[in-house]
Amino acid sequence: MPQISERRATAALAIAVVLLSIYLLWLTTGFPPGRGEPGPAVWPRIVLVMVLLASAYLVTMARRRADEKKIDARRLRLPGVILTLAILYIVALQYAFFVSTALFLFACMMILRVWSWPILFGVSIGFPLVVYLVFVRVLHLTFPTLLGMFGG
Amino acid sequence: MLEALAVGFAGALQIHNVLFLIVGVVLGIIGGAMPGIAASTVIALLLPLTFGMPADTSLILLAASYVAAEYGGSISAIVINTPGTPGAIATTFDGYPLARSGYPVKAMCASLVPGTIAGILATIVLIVAAGPMVNIALKFGAAEYFALGLFGLTIISSLSTGGIAKAAIATGLGLFVATIGTDTVVGFPRFTFGVGALLNGIELVPALIGLLALPEAFSMIEELGMPGLAPQKFSREFPTWSEWKSLIPATIRGWLVGTLIGAMPGAGAAIASIVAYNEEKRASKHPEKFGTGVMEGIAAPDAANCATVAGALIPTLTLGIPGSSSTAIMLGALTLHGLDPGPDLFRNNPTVVYSLFASQFLADIAMLALGLLGLTWWINIVRIPKGVTAPCIIAICFVGAYSVSGNIWDIVTVFVAGVIGYAMRKLEFPVAATVLALVLGDLVEGNFRRMLLLSHGDLLEFFQHPIAVALFALSLISLGLPTWRRFHAKRKAA
Numbered sequence: 001m002p003q004i005s006e007r008r009a010t011a012a013l014a015i016a017v018v019l020l021s022i023y024l025l026w027l028t029t030g031f032p033p034g035r036g037e038p039g040p041a042v043w044p045r046i047v048l049v050m051v052l053l054a055s056a057y058l059v060t061m062a063r064r065r066a067d068e069k070k071i072d073a074r075r076l077r078l079p080g081v082i083l084t085l086a087i088l089y090i091v092a093l094q095y096a097f098f099v100s101t102a103l104f105l106f107a108c109m110m111i112l113r114v115w116s117w118p119i120l121f122g123v124s125i126g127f128p129l130v131v132y133l134v135f136v137r138v139l140h141l142t143f144p145t146l147l148g149m150f151g152g
Numbered sequence: 153m154l155e156a157l158a159v160g161f162a163g164a165l166q167i168h169n170v171l172f173l174i175v176g177v178v179l180g181i182i183g184g185a186m187p188g189i190a191a192s193t194v195i196a197l198l199l200p201l202t203f204g205m206p207a208d209t210s211l212i213l214l215a216a217s218y219v220a221a222e223y224g225g226s227i228s229a230i231v232i233n234t235p236g237t238p239g240a241i242a243t244t245f246d247g248y249p250l251a252r253s254g255y256p257v258k259a260m261c262a263s264l265v266p267g268t269i270a271g272i273l274a275t276i277v278l279i280v281a282a283g284p285m286v287n288i289a290l291k292f293g294a295a296e297y298f299a300l301g302l303f304g305l306t307i308i309s310s311l312s313t314g315g316i317a318k319a320a321i322a323t324g325l326g327l328f329v330a331t332i333g334t335d336t337v338v339g340f341p342r343f344t345f346g347v348g349a350l351l352n353g354i355e356l357v358p359a360l361i362g363l364l365a366l367p368e369a370f371s372m373i374e375e376l377g378m379p380g381l382a383p384q385k386f387s388r389e390f391p392t393w394s395e396w397k398s399l400i401p402a403t404i405r406g407w408l409v410g411t412l413i414g415a416m417p418g419a420g421a422a423i424a425s426i427v428a429y430n431e432e433k434r435a436s437k438h439p440e441k442f443g444t445g446v447m448e449g450i451a452a453p454d455a456a457n458c459a460t461v462a463g464a465l466i467p468t469l470t471l472g473i474p475g476s477s478s479t480a481i482m483l484g485a486l487t488l489h490g491l492d493p494g495p496d497l498f499r500n501n502p503t504v505v506y507s508l509f510a511s512q513f514l515a516d517i518a519m520l521a522l523g524l525l526g527l528t529w530w531i532n533i534v535r536i537p538k539g540v541t542a543p544c545i546i547a548i549c550f551v552g553a554y555s556v557s558g559n560i561w562d563i564v565t566v567f568v569a570g571v572i573g574y575a576m577r578k579l580e581f582p583v584a585a586t587v588l589a590l591v592l593g594d595l596v597e598g599n600f601r602r603m604l605l606l607s608h609g610d611l612l613e614f615f616q617h618p619i620a621v622a623l624f625a626l627s628l629i630s631l632g633l634p635t636w637r638r639f640h641a642k643r644k645a646a
Contacts, residue, residue, distance in 0.1 A: 013575075036608070037601045038600075043327075047327045047328050050323075054316075054324065082543075082546070086546060104543065108543035112539035119540060123540055131551050135555055139197065141554075141555055
């Protein structure tokens with residue numbers, strides 16, 4: 001059964017945060033000085049130094065810690081699939097918001113083993129319909145539609 | 153004053169005013185419950201409808217929707233872990249865990265009833281003590297707001313389930329993200345990496361929706377992937393008498409915090425509810441249980457949230473300074489009807505003012521009645537199978553974020569924040585600390601710099617402000633106490 005060590009994952013993340021903090025701190029050296037006040041660099045520096053110190057501490061503690069908590073990789077499989085679908089949904093909704101929302105909901109529910117056809121069709125069609133009525137008809141928001149691409 | 157109030161009630165109880173009051177409450181609850189639609193959005197949408205109305209009817213409709221929208225935000229916070237309005241952020245901390253543990257009715261009651269009581273009490277303060285309250289609020293300068301922001305941040309010490317280092321990183325992440333965008337003092341773009349969409353900074357609402365709601369959807373999906381999971385049972389149990397009694401002190405504390413912070417221009421419901429939650433936890437005999445579904449942890453922030461409505465009206469009506477973006481729109485409504493907000497308003501148009509006060513009471517009562525009626529309807533949402541709820545939450549998050557400014561970037565923000573929030577959850581970083589830091593980041597940094605600008609860079613000038621020093625001392629105690637308690641408990645165990 002594939003498992004991820006929580007201690008190692010935390011340590012790896014903390015190392016990445018240390019490196020990122022150093023890079024961001026370096027970026028603040030290019031910020032202009034303030035006029036009669038600390039300037040735009042001081043507050044981010046205070047925050048980044050705090051993050052840097054906390055991350056370094058976390059790396060040290062992770063090395064010392066003996067307990068080995070595991071994250072079951074199987075649990076991440078389904079969220080991973082839905083995350084990938086969500087990326088496709090974001091790409092698609094820029095062109096056709098309502099159609100892609102209906103397809104996304106339908107696909108997700110199928111993957112999550114919702115087998116009832118009335119629920120599958122009811123939610124996939126009903127949800128975008130409610131969004132259309134509330135946000136487009138009442139609130140006059142404009143969502144990207146396929147018709148919009150052709151000047152409709 | 154009582155005579156004027158009686159006239160106000162007589163005006164507010166006219167049939168057409170009652171009708172618009174109920175319409176305002178219903179629309180407020182529905183709008184507030186929708187993620188991405190803040191109370192100010194609901195009022196802004198209703199404003200054009202009021203152009204042809206008499207001034208008192210117009211204000212009654214707007215005030216009723218404002219009151220109800222703040223409560224409405226808590227509904228989605230409890231049911232799907234997504235605060236409908238920024239003021240409901242702290243409601244997610246205990247409201248959602250209590251609903252998920254099988255007691256959605258208790259969670260909703262702990263939000264609705266204290267919110268109503270605090271709203272009524274805050275309206276009494278608005279009528280009786282608006283003058284002195286304004287004087288206190290006006291004593292708040294940059295140093296005091298900076299100290300207030302720090303005080304709000306100290307709640308992280310009690311949210312640090314994964315250790316103080318993880319809490320510090322989570323807080324730092326929120327504070328850092330709040331710095332992204334064009335610096336408002338010198339106009340310099342910070343950490344934008346040449347991306348035009350980042351010049352205005354990261355939008356708060358999409359980031360909050362992403363951090364809080366998306367990880368919840370992914371957790372539901374995770375559970376669906378595990379075999380042999382028993383379906384969860386939900387109780388329709390109302391709070392017991394002893395539970396109601398335990399909510400009284402929380403309600404009073406929340407009301408006091410909400411009224412005072414609401415009266416401070418620019419502070420707002422989100423800060424009030426966070427501070428109220430923090431205070432409630434500090435006052436509790438069992439602070440370690442907070443975050444697991446404690447009813448006081450719902451009552452205090454919701455009482456504060458609802459009390460900010462009347463609190464925010466204090467500077468709006470007495471000085472013409474809006475206490476929140478919602479009251480700024482109401483100020484616009486007053487001006488549209490030829491009324492001049494400020495001390496003259498009370499002298500020249502007492503009927504309108506007291507009708508507004510009376511409508512606040514009536515709106516709170518209508519909110520309670522409609523809230524109780526809708527209780528069973530709302531809790532049905534938690535009973536929907538997770539295979540349907542989870543994809544709907546993801547879609548609601550995207551729609552809610554897009555509705556804020558009609559920008560695809562906001563959807564990307566939700567997604568990125570959601571992935572970060574999910575990873576933080578898996579590795580036991582407190583997501584709530586990032587959320588708080590995001591909300592308070594601008595307040596803390598802006599006032600820190602303003603304070604140093606006013607004192608010509610002299611940090612010690614801070615200690616010349618007694619309110620700021622008192623808040624700072626409370627922050628230190630708030631940070632130190634849990635650490636000392638932990639240390640003491642460890643020593644005792646050894």
